[in-house]
Amino acid sequence: MATIHVDGKSYEVDGGHNLLQACLSLGLDVPYFCWHPAMGSVGACRQCAVKQYKDEDDTKGALVMSCMAPASDNTRISIEDEEAREFRASVVEWLMINHPHDCPVCEEGGHCHLQDMTVMTAHDRRRYRFNKRTHRNQNLGPFIAHEMNRCITCYRCIRFYNDYAGGTDLGAFGANDNVYFGRYQEGTLESEFSGNLTEVCPTGVFTDQTHSDRYTRKWDLQFAPSICHQCAAGCNISPGERYGQIRRIENRYNGDVNRYFLCDRGRFGYGYVNRDDRPRHPQWRTVAEDSAVALSVDAALDRGSHILREAKRVIGIGSPRASLESNYQLRHLVGAENFSTGIAARELAGLEQMAELSRASGLPTPSLRDVEDHDAVFVLGEDLIQSAARVGLAVRQAVLGRREELAGERGIPEWNAAAIKTLGQDSCHPLYVAYPTQTGLDNIAQPCPALAPQDIARLGFAVAHIIDGAAPAVEGLADPVRDAAQEIAASLLAAKRPLIISGGSLDSADVLAAAGNVARALARRACAGGLMLIRREANSTGLPMLGGQSLEWALDTLSDGQADAVVILENDLYQRLAPSLIDPALARTDAIVVIDHQQTRTMEKAHLLLPAASFAESDGTLVSLEGRAQRFFQVYDPRYIRPDTNIHESWRWLHALGSGMRREEPTDINLDAVIQSLTQRHPQLAGVLDAAENADYRVNGVKLAREPHRYSGRTSMRANLNVNEPRTPQDSDTPFTFSMEGYNGFDRPRKDVAFAWAPGWNSPQAWNKFTDEVGGHLRAGDPGVRLLHPQPGAYDYAANVPAAYAPTDNRWQLLVLPRLFGGEETSSRAAPILERAEPAHIRLSASDAATLGFVDGDPVSVITGDSRLTLPLQIDTRLSAGLVAVPAGELPPSLFGAWCELSRGDAAYANSQPQLDNGGEARP
Amino acid sequence: MTIETATSDSSRSIATDRDGFELHPDDRAEIEHERGHYEQPQAACIEALKIVQRRHGWVPDGAIPAIAEVLGIGPASVEGVATFYSLIFRQPVGRHVILICDSSSCFLTGYEALKDAIADALDIGYGETTADNRFTLLPVCCLGACDRGPALMIDDDTYGPVMPEDVSRLLEVYT
Numbered sequence A: 001m002a003t004i005h006v007d008g009k010s011y012e013v014d015g016g017h018n019l020l021q022a023c024l025s026l027g028l029d030v031p032y033f034c035w036h037p038a039m040g041s042v043g044a045c046r047q048c049a050v051k052q053y054k055d056e057d058d059t060k061g062a063l064v065m066s067c068m069a070p071a072s073d074n075t076r077i078s079i080e081d082e083e084a085r086e087f088r089a090s091v092v093e094w095l096m097i098n099h100p101h102d103c104p105v106c107e108e109g110g111h112c113h114l115q116d117m118t119v120m121t122a123h124d125r126r127r128y129r130f131n132k133r134t135h136r137n138q139n140l141g142p143f144i145a146h147e148m149n150r151c152i153t154c155y156r157c158i159r160f161y162n163d164y165a166g167g168t169d170l171g172a173f174g175a176n177d178n179v180y181f182g183r184y185q186e187g188t189l190e191s192e193f194s195g196n197l198t199e200v201c202p203t204g205v206f207t208d209q210t211h212s213d214r215y216t217r218k219w220d221l222q223f224a225p226s227i228c229h230q231c232a233a234g235c236n237i238s239p240g241e242r243y244g245q246i247r248r249i250e251n252r253y254n255g256d257v258n259r260y261f262l263c264d265r266g267r268f269g270y271g272y273v274n275r276d277d278r279p280r281h282p283q284w285r286t287v288a289e290d291s292a293v294a295l296s297v298d299a300a301l302d303r304g305s306h307i308l309r310e311a312k313r314v315i316g317i318g319s320p321r322a323s324l325e326s327n328y329q330l331r332h333l334v335g336a337e338n339f340s341t342g343i344a345a346r347e348l349a350g351l352e353q354m355a356e357l358s359r360a361s362g363l364p365t366p367s368l369r370d371v372e373d374h375d376a377v378f379v380l381g382e383d384l385i386q387s388a389a390r391v392g393l394a395v396r397q398a399v400l401g402r403r404e405e406l407a408g409e410r411g412i413p414e415w416n417a418a419a420i421k422t423l424g425q426d427s428c429h430p431l432y433v434a435y436p437t438q439t440g441l442d443n444i445a446q447p448c449p450a451l452a453p454q455d456i457a458r459l460g461f462a463v464a465h466i467i468d469g470a471a472p473a474v475e476g477l478a479d480p481v482r483d484a485a486q487e488i489a490a491s492l493l494a495a496k497r498p499l500i501i502s503g504g505s506l507d508s509a510d511v512l513a514a515a516g517n518v519a520r521a522l523a524r525r526a527c528a529g530g531l532m533l534i535r536r537e538a539n540s541t542g543l544p545m546l547g548g549q550s551l552e553w554a555l556d557t558l559s560d561g562q563a564d565a566v567v568i569l570e571n572d573l574y575q576r577l578a579p580s581l582i583d584p585a586l587a588r589t590d591a592i593v594v595i596d597h598q599q600t601r602t603m604e605k606a607h608l609l610l611p612a613a614s615f616a617e618s619d620g621t622l623v624s625l626e627g628r629a630q631r632f633f634q635v636y637d638p639r640y641i642r643p644d645t646n647i648h649e650s651w652r653w654l655h656a657l658g659s660g661m662r663r664e665e666p667t668d669i670n671l672d673a674v675i676q677s678l679t680q681r682h683p684q685l686a687g688v689l690d691a692a693e694n695a696d697y698r699v700n701g702v703k704l705a706r707e708p709h710r711y712s713g714r715t716s717m718r719a720n721l722n723v724n725e726p727r728t729p730q731d732s733d734t735p736f737t738f739s740m741e742g743y744n745g746f747d748r749p750r751k752d753v754a755f756a757w758a759p760g761w762n763s764p765q766a767w768n769k770f771t772d773e774v775g776g777h778l779r780a781g782d783p784g785v786r787l788l789h790p791q792p793g794a795y796d797y798a799a800n801v802p803a804a805y806a807p808t809d810n811r812w813q814l815l816v817l818p819r820l821f822g823g824e825e826t827s828s829r830a831a832p833i834l835e836r837a838e839p840a841h842i843r844l845s846a847s848d849a850a851t852l853g854f855v856d857g858d859p860v861s862v863i864t865g866d867s868r869l870t871l872p873l874q875i876d877t878r879l880s881a882g883l884v885a886v887p888a889g890e891l892p893p894s895l896f897g898a899w900c901e902l903s904r905g906d907a908a909y910a911n912s913q914p915q916l917d918n919g920g921e922a923r924p
Numbered sequence B: 001m002t003i004e005t006a007t008s009d010s011s012r013s014i015a016t017d018r019d020g021f022e023l024h025p026d027d028r029a030e031i032e033h034e035r036g037h038y039e040q041p042q043a044a045c046i047e048a049l050k051i052v053q054r055r056h057g058w059v060p061d062g063a064i065p066a067i068a069e070v071l072g073i074g075p076a077s078v079e080g081v082a083t084f085y086s087l088i089f090r091q092p093v094g095r096h097v098i099l100i101c102d103s104s105s106c107f108l109t110g111y112e113a114l115k116d117a118i119a120d121a122l123d124i125g126y127g128e129t130t131a132d133n134r135f136t137l138l139p140v141c142c143l144g145a146c147d148r149g150p151a152l153m154i155d156d157d158t159y160g161p162v163m164p165e166d167v168s169r170l171l172e173v174y175t
Helices: A019-025 A082-096 A113-120 A156-164 A194-200 A264-268 A270-274 A297-310 A324-334 A345-359 A389-409 A417-424 A453-467 A479-494 A509-524 A542-546 A551-559 A579-588 A650-661 A671-681 A683-690 A764-769 A831-836 A846-852 A907-911 B010-020 B025-035 B041-056 B063-071 B075-084 B104-108 B111-122 B164-172
Strands: A002-006 A009-013 A049-053 A062-065 A075-078 A144-146 A170-175 A178-183 A206-208 A236-242 A245-251 A283-286 A291-294 A314-317 A376-380 A431-434 A498-503 A530-534 A565-569 A591-596 A608-611 A620-623 A628-632 A812-817 A842-844 A859-864 A867-875 A883-887 A899-904 B096-101 B135-140 B152-154 B157-159
Touching: A002 A019, A009 A019, A019 A049, A049 A082, A062 A082, A082 A113, A113 A764, A144 A194, A156 A170, A156 A194, A156 A389, A156 A417, A170 B075, A194 A206, A194 A245, A194 A264, A245 A264, A245 A270, A264 A389, A264 A831, A270 A831, A297 A565, A297 A591, A297 A608, A297 A650, A314 A324, A314 A551, A324 A542, A324 A565, A324 A620, A324 A650, A324 A671, A345 A509, A345 A530, A345 A542, A345 A551, A376 A389, A376 A453, A376 A479, A376 A509, A389 A417, A389 A431, A389 A498, A431 A453, A431 A479, A453 A479, A453 A509, A479 A498, A498 A509, A509 A530, A542 A620, A542 A683, A551 A579, A565 A650, A591 A650, A628 A683, A650 A671, A671 A683, A812 A859, A842 A846, A842 A859, A846 A867, B025 B041, B025 B063, B041 B063, B041 B075, B063 B075, B096 B104, B096 B111, B104 B111, B111 B135, B111 B164
Parallel strands: A002 A075, A314 A565, A376 A431, A376 A498, A498 A530, A565 A591, A591 A608, A812 A883, A842 A867, B096 B135
Antiparallel strands: A002 A009, A049 A062, A049 A075, A144 A206, A170 A178, A236 A245, A283 A291, A283 A608, A620 A628, A812 A899, A842 A883, A859 A867, A859 A899, B096 B152, B152 B157
């Protein structure tokens, strides 16, 4: 700690900070551009100048850049000093010289850091009377719009894109007053984190193209605190809605999880919420007659409860993409003995294995933020950038932490980004990624051979054995693998905090067991490391905690005729298993109730279809891969703009179905009651109660506002339907209102923040007003409750070392590898994600391709059982012989590891590869 | 020179195929040699650009990805360096490049009259090349010849002080 004196007042601050950080953390307003809490200082923009005095007697003082001056003890500064104010006013005037007068048509307007800073410095007159420099813009792909004329040359974009996120295709060109930030050549930005440019850029150079397609000012959007449903990382988001459509997704700060950054799938993959083809009314279908009748809610519930009551046994199929509450209500409806998680057996076994390892490896599970504080990372069988991109970004920061360590040894403070970069150059903490092919982190990883899943497991077992001789040894290791094991073990042992990462991407119990052995070996050597296990879907961690059988069990029970009715919750079974397993089971089932928010192939089999609310229209709780239970809140009521809509939360449908089945008086239920019941029956989930405030929570005696106080047009937004404005929707489930009325401030600490706004701070930089210190934690504590409680201790090793992978003649082992864009069910229904997705290929090693006489681009068919997939070939120089890789989204992941045959495909068929259906996403 | 930065011009966006540009084998060898001098391959970027410019007089579009490939870095990094330095030419120049110093010493000693004399003699302004492709005229911020202002440089030769009346005699040497 240090004492600094600012304008005559004394404050206690963190002496390791710079003056800008210290002042902002104290809540004092100092304008800035190039500094960013996650990226440190470079002292480029000169906007944060303050007057610094040598001592008490110094009355003259000197201007310093507060971001480049340490907040050391007894520092005396003045923010209000007249000369400092004039200097800052001049700086913003220079920066604004070439900036266009286009705020009214600029999409950054209303959440623009440049606007905020210009107002803060009171620059309100233009004196420059000459031509401005202008640039031509580039088409940067479906996510990011480009308007270079607005640039103030702060360099934050390339510092984030290149230095922080490891991109290579965005550059700064030119010099002096003619600098251009863009790609070397026009084209889609390659980084998986490009969306953060929209928040990192202090003005409107990089804006959200998906938002542009249906633009609304920030102050006219309705927000709620939400959780990204596009993978298991559990990033906190603030979706913004207008006219019944999600219009953009903003990052929501959580100091333990995603902090300032999201991946592009999470930010731009929301389009499925807006699709016109979403089910919006209950339907009764007779499959034989191929007819569908729309029903009212009451009629649907009557029919639904009737067919379930008549059934001799009802199976419930839950979903890892649905909330705990919805899954719980389904389990409650059908009974624990009839509940399936809806997860394929092998994946479920993997999730249970991961739950066990999380509890009993001897190493804790780090939070996403904590991942950055490890100094050696060993990844077994995950391509993190594809399977949990935000985790990959955090691992990158862990690896780059070596630069900060080097700087620390030389007394360079950790905020001094330019000095650290110059000193550190390419220095990295060791990262090893064992994977069958190249991964998104290879450019900062140490060399590691590309291995088949079995051999990745063997490598892991070998590493564990080197770390602790009591762990089982691996016989007959190939030389390169043995060398790699030696190097990895040495690196992990040399580290202060080694991190082991594995997960379900390779669907391999052996790989997980190997990762567990490495963790257990490290724990036995008393290492302060961590173990992080990657799950696939938003609630893949939470659902197994509720318990339930596999999807195969459910289908078998139906096929055998042991049950004659099924309720399928937010789950497209065809995404999980081959149709040959699903179709016979559903064909034998007399009553099929499907509750979902998307038009799926499973839904086509439904007798009764109940339209579910998506994450944006419902409340619920998810458990992220780090075991954090986090609540997402309803953003908008779909019936306000579309009164004929009959969308409801799945848990509400299931409650109503249940009371109908039991012939009870129909009652409504609210979220708190569901959570109450859930936590009582499942003590292991008791923490869910505290994951967020309940509906009775008030600040200053009022509920929390979903809409900014400047929200406009509410009285007329339904005028096309009726000139009488109805009462705003009432929210009995949460402490939020569908209104601008309610608390939206920053001064009273609260965890669940719908949108970040503070007086004078309209941009995402307003989060600094909500944190205990800039880049720290929310003052009320970060949202969410950890449900996984690892038990320290020494655990027994898994002993079953698998045999090495042996290629077989004329048969190949099929790998269904995760992919960020196009590999996830719901975001693949968003047009921009489909546009961004790279064309799918079948990948083979060069030697296999040569043996088969295939060349790049040839249509190749993968045949396994009754599945046949034809795609163009891509020769993969990293892939081992005997393996064939297909990206997720083309085949169910349950086919992973299956033996398959290859044949030359029909060219016509390959060219008509799965048509990207993007017509359904609603356009304004 | 004016920096014509990345644009949405279709004429620029086809350069991924390097416009048929191939590094001369000697240049490639020399760049690889330079690369060996540094811990970081990108440190050899300026030298690589100078090597290409020595051969072609300027750095053609296709050379950017070619250099990037040899150095194992992204073309954006190479283009960033190429466009930062005013003496790396990203547009074709004439056979001889005239650099007139326009910094304060040469301003005090009257570089403007010199510039006008050259511009009149050649009928070109800053950033332009004569129709016969003989000369390109560019300003430069300092030639380190402040004691001899107004100074100018033609190719590798520095002159100063140069008076407007000296211009025609001076230019004759360069054909």
